[in-house]
Amino acid sequence: MTSAAAPEWYKSAVFYELSVRTFADGNGDGKGDFPGLTGKLDYLRTLGVDCLWLLPFFPSPLRDDGYDVADYVNIHPDLGTLDDFKIFLREAHARGLRVVGDLVTNHTSSDHPWFQAARRGAVLPDGSPNEYHDYYVWSDTGTEYSDARIIFTDTETSNWTMDEQAGKYYWHRFFGSQPDLNYDNPKVVEELLSAARFWLDLGLDGFRVDAVPYLIEREGTNCENLTETHDILKKMRRMVDEEYPGRLLLAEANQWPEEVVEYFGTDQEPEFHMCFNFPVMPRLYMSLKKEDTTSIREIMDRLPAIPAFGQWATFLRNHDELTLEMVTDDERAFMYAAYAPDTRMKINVGIRRRLAPLLDNDRRRIELLNTVLLALPGSPILYYGDEIGMGDDLGLADRNGVRTPMQWNAGTSGGFSTAAPSDCFFPPIGDTVYGYGRVNVQSQEQDPSSLLKWMSRQLELRRRHPGFAVGELEFVGTDNPAILAFTRTTPDEKLLIVSNFAGNAQAVHLELGAYAGRVPVTLAGASPFPVVGEEPYPMILGKYDYYWLRLN
Numbered sequence: 353m354t355s356a357a358a359p360e361w362y363k364s365a366v367f368y369e370l371s372v373r374t375f376a377d378g379n380g381d382g383k384g385d386f387p388g389l390t391g392k393l394d395y396l397r398t399l400g401v402d403c404l405w406l407l408p409f410f411p412s413p414l415r416d417d418g419y420d421v422a423d424y425v426n427i428h429p430d431l432g433t434l435d436d437f438k439i440f441l442r443e444a445h446a447r448g449l450r451v452v453g454d455l456v457t458n459h460t461s462s463d464h465p466w467f468q469a470a471r472r473g474a475v476l477p478d479g480s481p482n483e484y485h486d487y488y489v490w491s492d493t494g495t496e497y498s499d500a501r502i503i504f505t506d507t508e509t510s511n512w513t514m515d516e517q518a519g520k521y522y523w524h525r526f527f528g529s530q531p532d533l534n535y536d537n538p539k540v541v542e543e544l545l546s547a548a549r550f551w552l553d554l555g556l557d558g559f560r561v562d563a564v565p566y567l568i569e570r571e572g573t574n575c576e577n578l579t580e581t582h583d584i585l586k587k588m589r590r591m592v593d594e595e596y597p598g599r600l601l602l603a604e605a606n607q608w609p610e611e612v613v614e615y616f617g618t619d620q621e622p623e624f625h626m627c628f629n630f631p632v633m634p635r636l637y638m639s640l641k642k643e644d645t646t647s648i649r650e651i652m653d654r655l656p657a658i659p660a661f662g663q664w665a666t667f668l669r670n671h672d673e674l675t676l677e678m679v680t681d682d683e684r685a686f687m688y689a690a691y692a693p694d695t696r697m698k699i700n701v702g703i704r705r706r707l708a709p710l711l712d713n714d715r716r717r718i719e720l721l722n723t724v725l726l727a728l729p730g731s732p733i734l735y736y737g738d739e740i741g742m743g744d745d746l747g748l749a750d751r752n753g754v755r756t757p758m759q760w761n762a763g764t765s766g767g768f769s770t771a772a773p774s775d776c777f778f779p780p781i782g783d784t785v786y787g788y789g790r791v792n793v794q795s796q797e798q799d800p801s802s803l804l805k806w807m808s809r810q811l812e813l814r815r816r817h818p819g820f821a822v823g824e825l826e827f828v829g830t831d832n833p834a835i836l837a838f839t840r841t842t843p844d845e846k847l848l849i850v851s852n853f854a855g856n857a858q859a860v861h862l863e864l865g866a867y868a869g870r871v872p873v874t875l876a877g878a879s880p881f882p883v884v885g886e887e888p889y890p891m892i893l894g895k896y897d898y899y900w901l902r903l904n
């Protein structure tokens with residue numbers, strides 16, 4: 353299987369996001385590594401995912417968990433060697449698994465040799481120009497671009513920080529330890545393209561590209577989504593299409609539908625193959641608490657059409673906070689009240705909790721949101737540990753509470769490492785509800801009704817019906833807002849997905865008149881429902897229940 357032979361593989365792939373540092377420790381030093389991850393590839397294959405997205409694995413001082421890159425073309429020494437990486441990639445490919453990395457484009461670590469050189473000023477002591485100075489964005493006053501918002505609102509008070517050595521302010525959209533690269537400098541563009549080539553030459557299947565809206569700054573704008581930023585990203589895509597056809601670029605652009613869609617580009621001038629659908633994510637949770645799915649339909653209807661090569665990336669949770677940037681002020685207040693009862697759960701503009709605790713560890717709600725995730729348009733991305741219902745640790749700083757070690761078994765440190773829990777990079781969760789003694793892969797593998805086994809069966813069902821991946825979406829009218837009903841249609845089949853977002857059994861009538869004469873049949877058990885007539889089609893769903901059907 354090569355990416356060039358199946359260039360649109362990403363449209364039907366299920367992705368799995370993981371951090372090498374917290375997945376599996378191969379040498380017992382308490383830190384996950386590539387040999388450890390390689391040993392878990394069979395688990396991932398059996399689970400039924402198709403592509404792994406690895407969080408940044410480059411040398412880094414880890415002031416932002418690796419999103420502060422100090423060297424783009426090497427492996428963080430804690431995670432193994434470049435040879436370990438090559439073995440991992442070979443073994444992943446041998447199992448039919450693709451692998452994408454995380455390309456941190458907007459900024460480097462302040463420890464990066466480019467920034468260390470840049471701080472020496474525009475002119476070196478011997479009078480020669482310092483080419484690295486112009487790799488970053490400098491100011492004498494730190495007053496420019498005042499319309500740009502601050503993203504890490506809990507820690508940063510300005511997007512400018514004074515660098516004493518340079519005697520100037522440098523620009524940073526994230527932490528002060530992450531100076532923004534100057535993309536008006538063509539050398540910077542070339543540096544990042546060569547970094548990407550390095551990994552693509554080794555066989556990586558592509559990148560999730562981090563924080564893409566912020567590459568270019570212009571006075572009088574909010575410095576997001578600028579035309580000049582898109583021009584650079586289109587150049588990156590041209591490089592990939594010409595030199596590495598079939599490899600993937602996935603945009604992390606946390607933006608409203610009208611802006612995010614621009615990151616696909618057009619058929620003539622393509623940009624990203626995939627973009628995260630940030631706006632729909634919080635509305636899935638909101639709908640559950642409100643028992644009203646109107647906001648899901650509204651936001652999906654608001655998504656503009658995308659080019660034929662494009663595919664959305666959908667997700668319930670990731671390594672960051674559950675971001676609330678793409679909701680209104682009222683909706684954000686609702687979400688905080690509903691899902692962050694403890695102030696420690698709030699961070700920046702979001703909620704730092706994992707899926708299972710967010711949903712009160714309620715198996716029905718966890719299943720419901722996952723089924724909607726798997727059925728809505730887009731390729732779903734699962735976050736490691738959510739397939740077994742892992743919890744979080746509010747005692748850890750920043751977003752690290754949702755990045756605790758994968759729980760493999762009930763043994764030492766949950767099977768993540770032979771090191772003691774206190775010697776692990778982050779301590780494994782040990783509490784009585786979510787701790788590794790109770791929640792772990794090994795016990796769920798032995799339990800046919802576990803969340804893990806359910807997830808695996810659901811992924812298999814999804815794989816058997818290509819309509820989930822590429823079918824046309826059409827919402828079905830209902831007389832009950834708690835019920836979300838839609839069809840996914842390909843030339844070969846029409847799927848009908850009906851989901852009850854209410855905590856009580858619900859009756860509903862579906863407007864299926866256009867399909868009169870057809871018989872809904874369950875996908876899992878091939879069980880026929882009453883034939884559809886001209887009149888609204890009645891259905892009863894138990895609390896948080898769902899049907900995956902085919903209209904025969």
Ligand SMILES: OC[C@H]1O[C@H](O[C@H]2O[C@H](CO)[C@@H](O)[C@H](O)[C@H]2O)[C@H](O)[C@@H](O)[C@@H]1O
Nearest residue numbers: 416419456503526562563606672673675
């Ligand atoms: O590299 C800096 C950060 O980039 C990503 O950030 C995104 O996360 C923010 C919330 O944590 C979000 O509000 C923003 O829109 C995103 O760009 C990355 O996923 C982070 O882990 C990283 O710190």
Ligand SMILES: [Ca+2]
Nearest residue numbers: 377379383385
């Ligand atoms: Ca290790």
